[in-house]
Amino acid sequence: MEPILELDGLSKTYPGGLKALDAVDLTVHKGEIFALLGPNGAGKTTLIGAVCGLVRPTGGTMRAFGHDLSTDWRRARARIGLVPQELATDMFEPVIRAVSYSRGLFGLPPDKARIEEILRALSLWDKCDERIMALSGGMKRRVLIAKALAHEPDLLFLDEPTAGVDVELRRDMWKLIGAMRERGVTIILTTHYIEEAEEMADRVGVIRKGRLLMVDDKAAMMARLGRTEALIDLDQPLAELPAALAGFPVHLERDGHQLCYRGGDGSGKGKAEVAALVKALVSAGIGFVGIDIHESSLEDIFVDLVAEQGA
Amino acid sequence: MSFNWRSTWSIYQRELLRFLRTAFQSILSPVLTTSLYFIVFGAAIGGRMPDLGGVDYAAFIIPGLLMLTLLGETTSNSSFGIYMPRFTGTIYELLSAPVGVAETLVGFVGAAATKSLILAAIILATATLFVDYSIAHPVWAVIYIMLVAAAFSLFGFILGVWADNFEKLGIIPMLILTPLTFLGGTFYSIEMLPSPWDKIALANPIVYLVNGLRWTFYGSSDVSFGVSLGITLGFLTVCTIIIAVIFRTGWRLRN
Numbered sequence: 001m002e003p004i005l006e007l008d009g010l011s012k013t014y015p016g017g018l019k020a021l022d023a024v025d026l027t028v029h030k031g032e033i034f035a036l037l038g039p040n041g042a043g044k045t046t047l048i049g050a051v052c053g054l055v056r057p058t059g060g061t062m063r064a065f066g067h068d069l070s071t072d073w074r075r076a077r078a079r080i081g082l083v084p085q086e087l088a089t090d091m092f093e094p095v096i097r098a099v100s101y102s103r104g105l106f107g108l109p110p111d112k113a114r115i116e117e118i119l120r121a122l123s124l125w126d127k128c129d130e131r132i133m134a135l136s137g138g139m140k141r142r143v144l145i146a147k148a149l150a151h152e153p154d155l156l157f158l159d160e161p162t163a164g165v166d167v168e169l170r171r172d173m174w175k176l177i178g179a180m181r182e183r184g185v186t187i188i189l190t191t192h193y194i195e196e197a198e199e200m201a202d203r204v205g206v207i208r209k210g211r212l213l214m215v216d217d218k219a220a221m222m223a224r225l226g227r228t229e230a231l232i233d234l235d236q237p238l239a240e241l242p243a244a245l246a247g248f249p250v251h252l253e254r255d256g257h258q259l260c261y262r263g264g265d266g267s268g269k270g271k272a273e274v275a276a277l278v279k280a281l282v283s284a285g286i287g288f289v290g291i292d293i294h295e296s297s298l299e300d301i302f303v304d305l306v307a308e309q310g311a
Numbered sequence: 312m313s314f315n316w317r318s319t320w321s322i323y324q325r326e327l328l329r330f331l332r333t334a335f336q337s338i339l340s341p342v343l344t345t346s347l348y349f350i351v352f353g354a355a356i357g358g359r360m361p362d363l364g365g366v367d368y369a370a371f372i373i374p375g376l377l378m379l380t381l382l383g384e385t386t387s388n389s390s391f392g393i394y395m396p397r398f399t400g401t402i403y404e405l406l407s408a409p410v411g412v413a414e415t416l417v418g419f420v421g422a423a424a425t426k427s428l429i430l431a432a433i434i435l436a437t438a439t440l441f442v443d444y445s446i447a448h449p450v451w452a453v454i455y456i457m458l459v460a461a462a463f464s465l466f467g468f469i470l471g472v473w474a475d476n477f478e479k480l481g482i483i484p485m486l487i488l489t490p491l492t493f494l495g496g497t498f499y500s501i502e503m504l505p506s507p508w509d510k511i512a513l514a515n516p517i518v519y520l521v522n523g524l525r526w527t528f529y530g531s532s533d534v535s536f537g538v539s540l541g542i543t544l545g546f547l548t549v550c551t552i553i554i555a556v557i558f559r560t561g562w563r564l565r566n
Contacts, residue, residue: 014566046566052407055566074315074409082407088400092332104321105408147404 001029004065004155004186005051011059012046012210020046022210023060028155028203033177033187035197035218037302038207044190045085047207048157052082064155078106081153085160085190087140089147091133095124098132099146106151118146122176138169145176156180158189162196174200194299204298208306218298225301228270229294230261230277235287244284248277259288270295318410322418323425326392330426337388337426338433341380345434348376349441352498363500364531369442374524375497377434378459381427382492382517385460386484389423389467394480397471397563406565412558416468416551423464424457431456444528451536452527458543459520465550472554472563491517496525501533516542 005028012021020043028034036044049055051062053073062069064076089098099115119125122142127135132143141161148156158177162170170193177187177200191197197204198218205215214221237256249263261277264270274293281288330337353369360368396402405415438444446452474480495517501509512518513534522532523539532539557564 049566052403053565054403054406056561074411077407077409080407082403084400084403086400088403090329090399090401097328101321101325102404104324105318105404105410107315107317107409109317 001032003027004030005188006063007047007051007060008062009060010047010050010057010062012043012050012055013058019210020055021050021057021060024207024210024212026205026212026215028186028188030154030186031181031184032202033181033189033200034203034205035201036188036190036205036207037194037197038190039306041209042207043210044207045159046210048082048159048188048190052080052157053077078151079154081148081151081156083141083144083148083156083158083161085163087137087144089132089140089144092131094129094131095119095135095143095146096128098143099150102147103150108151114152115150118149121179122146123172138165141165141173149180153185155186155188158187160190160192162191162193170196194302198298206302206305213305221301222298223265225296225305226265226270227262227296227300228264228274229296230270230274231292232259232261232278232281232288233257233290233292234259235289238286242284242286244280244286245277248273248280250277264295315410315414318408319414319418319421322405322410322415323422326419326422327425329392330388330422337384338430341384341430342433342437345376345380346437346441348372348379349438353441363503364529366529367442367444370444371500371525371529372498373435373438373442373444374528375492375495375521376438377431377456378495378517378521378524379489379492379497380434381431381456381459382463382488382520383484384430385423385427385463386467386470386488387481388426389420389464390471390474390480390484391467392419392423393468393471394474402564412555415558416465416554419468420461420464423467424460427460427464428456431460446528447530448527452524455523455527455540455543458540458547459524462543462547462550465547465554469550469553469557472557475563488517491515492521496521496533516546519543 005026007024007026010021010024011019013019024047036047038044046055050057051064051069065079067073067076069076096115096119099119100110103115104110116125119128122145124139124142124146127139132140135143145161161177162173165173174196177189181187201218203215204218204221206213216224234257238252239256241250241252248261250259250261252258253260261274263273271293278291349369352372357368357372362368363371396405470480470483494512495515496512501512501518504512519534519539519542522534523536523543526532526536526539556562
C-alpha cells in the first residue's frame with residue numbers, strides 16, 4: 001500500500017520539559033481511516049499539529065506524499081486538510097465566504113460549483129449566506145469540515161470531529177466521513193468515542209503520554225486482545241468441575257453456583273467455544289438457569305492497554 | 312513553489328472585507344476626531360496663530376493630523392488583524408496552509424496599508440471643508456504615505472504577535488505612539504520650542520515622519536526630507552527583519 005504519511009521518531013518537548021511526543025513512528029496508507037486513540041493530554045492533538053504546521057517538532061522527521069514536511073512543506077500542506085477540535089472560525093462571516101476563503105488561502109482558483117457541491121454534501125447549502133454565528137454547534141462543525149475540504153485535500157485530519165455533537169449528528173458525521181473515504185480521501189481522526197473508531201477505522205493507534213503504544217489493524221487488534229466472558233448460572237451448585245468440561249477455560253465462582261468462561265480472541269472464537277461449552281453442559285446433564293455473555297469491545301481493549309502501560 | 316498570489320489575494324480581500332464590515336466605526340471615528348482637531352486647532356485657535364514658514368496654521372497642521380491618524384489606525388488595524396486570529400484560534404488555518412511569510416505579510420500588511428490610504432484620502436477630503444491647502448509634491452506625498460503605512464502595518468503586525476492580551480495590544484499605541492505623535496510637531500514647528508527642547512525633540516522619531524510628510528505638502532520642514540525618508544525606510548527594514556525572524560522561529564505563532 002502506498003504510504004501517505006510517514007513519521008519517524010517524531011518528538012516534541014516543550015520548553016518546560018513536558019514531552020508531548022516521544023519518538024513516534026507511524027505510517028498511514030492511502031485511502032485508509034486511521035483512528036488515534038488516547039486519553040486527554042496523550043499527544044493526539046500535538047501529533048496533528050506537528051504534521052499540519054501548528055507545532056514545531058523538536059526531533060524526528062515527517063513526510064507526506066513523499067515530501068519532507070520541514071523542507072518541502074508547501075507541496076505537502078497543499079494536499080492536507082485539518083478540522084480542528086475547537087470551533088475556531090470567524091463567526092461574523094457568511095458560510096460561503098468562509099469556505100471560499102479557505103480555498104483561496106490554499107492557492108486554488110475560485111470554483112463556485114465545487115464550493116456548492118461541498119456545501120450541499122454537508123447540508124449547508126441552504127445556510128450558505130448565513131453568518132456562522134447564527135448556526136447551531138453541529139452546523140458550525142460542518143462549516144469547519146467544509147473549509148477543510150474546500151481545497152480538495154487528499155489527507156484529512158479530523159481532531160475530535162464529533163466532540164459535543166448529539167447522537168444523530170454524530171451518525172451523520174460518520175456517514176460523511178465514510179463518503180469522503182469513498183472519494184479516496186485518507187482520514188486520520190482522533191476521538192474520545194471508542195465507538196467511533198470501532199465503527200469507522202481500518203487501523204487504530206493507541207497513544208499515551210506521547211508514546212504510540214500500539215498500531216494495528218482494528219480487526220487484528222480485536223482478535224489479538226479481545227476476549228469473551230460467559231457467566232452461566234447453574235441450577236445446582238457444583239463442588240468441582242466435571243471431567244466433561246476439561247479443556248474449556250472455565251472455573252467455578254459464587255460457591256459453585258456459577259460457571260465462568262474467559263477465553264476466545266475477539267474474532268468469534270469465544271462465542272463458538274461458549275456454544276460448545278453449553279452443549280457439553282447439556283450432554284453431561286448439568287442444568288443451568290441463565291447465561292450472560294460479554295465480548296470485549298475496542299473500548300475494553302483500549303482501557304486495559306492504557307491502564308497496563310500506565311501501571 | 313513560488314510566491315502564491317492567490318493566497319495573498321485571499322488574505323488581502325478578507326481583511327478588507329473585515330474592515331468594511333466595521334466601516335462605520337473604522338471610517339467615521341477617525342474622520343470625526345480629525346474634524347474636531349480642525350475645528351479646535353484650525354478654526355478656533357488657528358485664527359490667532361501666525362503663519363508658520365509661510366503656511367497658514369490651519370493648513371500647517373494637516374500633515375501632522377494625517378500622520379496622527381495614519382500611525383494610530385495603521386498600527387491598530389494591523390495588530391488586530393493578526394491578534395484576533397491568534398486569540399480566537401482561527402490562525403490554525405493560516406499556519407496549516409501552504410502560505411509563507413511573504414504571502415502572509417503582503418496580504419495582511421497590504422490590507423492594513425490600503426485601509427490607511429483610504430482613511431488618508433477621506434481625511435484630506437474632510438480637510439478641504441475646513442481649510443484651503445495644496446500639495447507641493449503630490450507623488451512624493453502618496454509614496455511617503457504608502458511607506459509610512461507599510462512600515463506601521465509591519466510594526467502593528469509585530470505588536471499583534473507580541474501581545475498576549477487586549478491590554479498589551481493597546482498599550483504601545485496608546486502610551487507610546489500617540490504621545491510621541493503629539494510631541495512630534497503635529498501642532499507646532501520644532502523651531503517654536505525653547506532650547507534645549509528643540510534639540511531633545513529631535514530624539515523623537517515621529518518628528519521625522521511628521522516633517523517628512525509636511526515637506527511633501529509645503530516643500531519645507533524642520534528636518535531634511537532625505538533624513539525622514541531614510542528613517543522611514545530603516546524602520547520598514549527593521550520591522551521586516553523582525554517579522555522574518557518571528558516566522559522562522561514560530562515565536563508566539565507555533566507551539
